[in-house]
Amino acid sequence: MSADIFGGNAGFLHKVLDLRGEKHQVIASNIANADTPGYSPARMSFQEELKQAAEGNHMGMSTTDPAHMGTHGNGRFDAVTGSISRPLENSEGIGDGNPVSVDQEMVRISENQIRYEAAAQMLSRHFDKIKFVIRSGK
Amino acid sequence: MNILSTMNIGSSALSAQSTRLNAISSNLANVNTTETPEGGPYRKKSVVFRSAPAFENELTTREEIQGVRVDRIISDDSDPKRVYDPSHPDAGENGYVEMPNINVVEEMTDMMTAARAYEANVTSIKSSQRMAMKALEIGR
Amino acid sequence: MSGIDPIGQMPGLIQQQTAQNGVREPDGETFAQTLTQAVARTEGLQDKAKQAVQAFNTGESQSLHDTMVAMEKADISLRFMTQVRNKAVDAYKQIMRMQV
Numbered sequence: 001m002s003a004d005i006f007g008g009n010a011g012f013l014h015k016v017l018d019l020r021g022e023k024h025q026v027i028a029s030n031i032a033n034a035d036t037p038g039y040s041p042a043r044m045s046f047q048e049e050l051k052q053a054a055e056g057n058h059m060g061m062s063t064t065d066p067a068h069m070g071t072h073g074n075g076r077f078d079a080v081t082g083s084i085s086r087p088l089e090n091s092e093g094i095g096d097g098n099p100v101s102v103d104q105e106m107v108r109i110s111e112n113q114i115r116y117e118a119a120a121q122m123l124s125r126h127f128d129k130i131k132f133v134i135r136s137g138k
Numbered sequence: 139m140n141i142l143s144t145m146n147i148g149s150s151a152l153s154a155q156s157t158r159l160n161a162i163s164s165n166l167a168n169v170n171t172t173e174t175p176e177g178g179p180y181r182k183k184s185v186v187f188r189s190a191p192a193f194e195n196e197l198t199t200r201e202e203i204q205g206v207r208v209d210r211i212i213s214d215d216s217d218p219k220r221v222y223d224p225s226h227p228d229a230g231e232n233g234y235v236e237m238p239n240i241n242v243v244e245e246m247t248d249m250m251t252a253a254r255a256y257e258a259n260v261t262s263i264k265s266s267q268r269m270a271m272k273a274l275e276i277g278r
Numbered sequence: 279m280s281g282i283d284p285i286g287q288m289p290g291l292i293q294q295q296t297a298q299n300g301v302r303e304p305d306g307e308t309f310a311q312t313l314t315q316a317v318a319r320t321e322g323l324q325d326k327a328k329q330a331v332q333a334f335n336t337g338e339s340q341s342l343h344d345t346m347v348a349m350e351k352a353d354i355s356l357r358f359m360t361q362v363r364n365k366a367v368d369a370y371k372q373i374m375r376m377q378v
Binding site for chain 1: 141144147148150151154155158186187188189200202203204206251252254255257258259261262263265266268269272273275276277278
């Protein structure tokens with residue numbers, strides 16, 4: 001059977017969860033190092049890269065056939081890694097020479113958490129739908 | 139990417155901030171200590187933080203993901219405060235006592251910062267936990 | 279084969295027969311048409327939901343509730359369609375059991 005019953009957004013959402021999880025670690029690092037001298041906050045972004053991959057424009061490890069498995073079986077989303085940078089921001093945080101603003105990081109971690117849970121929920125519903133159809137609605 | 143080991147990042151910070159809180163408490167307790175076993179008045183303690191890898195297995199995480207640890211605890215070695223009080227048992231010949239160089243207001247502020255940082259990291263850990271629980275629900 | 283297309287001639291034959299026997303063609307939609315349209319609609323909603331999920335997670339759409347609503351609509355539509363199919367299959371089986 002060549003049809004991929006796990007089609008739809010399963011691979012995409014799996015990747016989103018990976019990326020959101022990593023972003024969570026990045027923000028947690030910022031919070032942990034809020035008082036470390038010389039530390040500047042790291043920022044992770046991946047939405048643009050993800051969008052490119054979704055539209056099939058992503059460079060890197062690409063698969064020629066959507067049925068080919070990547071390392072997770074996510075096919076064309078496998079190569080999306082997101083990028084982390086430490087932009088020099090003008091904010092001085094609370095003025096102690098460390099530019100991390102804990103309050104901002106808290107807001108960021110909160111938003112990231114909600115988006116993670118949203119993606120997990122969407123993935124869960126996707127599998128529920130497949131199971132429902134397999135049961136023929138009985 | 140292991141969501142469970144994410145909590146290590148936050149917990150490293152909890153340890154570090156606890157140590158900092160200890161140093162601050164020690165400073166506040168010894169604000170008037172003019173005599174110490176090492177000789178001389180009490181010297182203010184402060185902690186120096188440093189980024190450190192939070193996980194043992196570093197191959198799978200990116201280098202930007204760091205925990206924190208206390209690098210060292212330093213004693214303030216600047217000149218102690220001199221207060222004129224001839225009636226003090228530790229007064230020198232000219233009536234001056236050497237007092238610890240501790241500013242109570244500064245220490246209190248530092249303590250609040252440390253407590254706030256501690257709370258922020260607790261929230262970070264709770265956040266990791268919630269995300270892990272949510273992942274468990276996939277397919278339930 | 280001299281261009282005989284027996285299958286292609288069937289609808290024409292049926293229409294002739296129907297006209298001869300005086301059986302009326304149904305005006306308005308047949309059940310088959312309704313069913314086909316409903317399936318197409320359901321599929322359309324599944325597609326919309328998939329687009330909405332992607333749009334939210336790539337940042338194209340900032341509206342979480344739009345995505346959740348789209349998913350729910352697709353979900354309900356699929357469940358409804360499944361029930362309709364089940365009922366139609368049951369009805370068919372019943373008819374087939376009838377002694378004619």
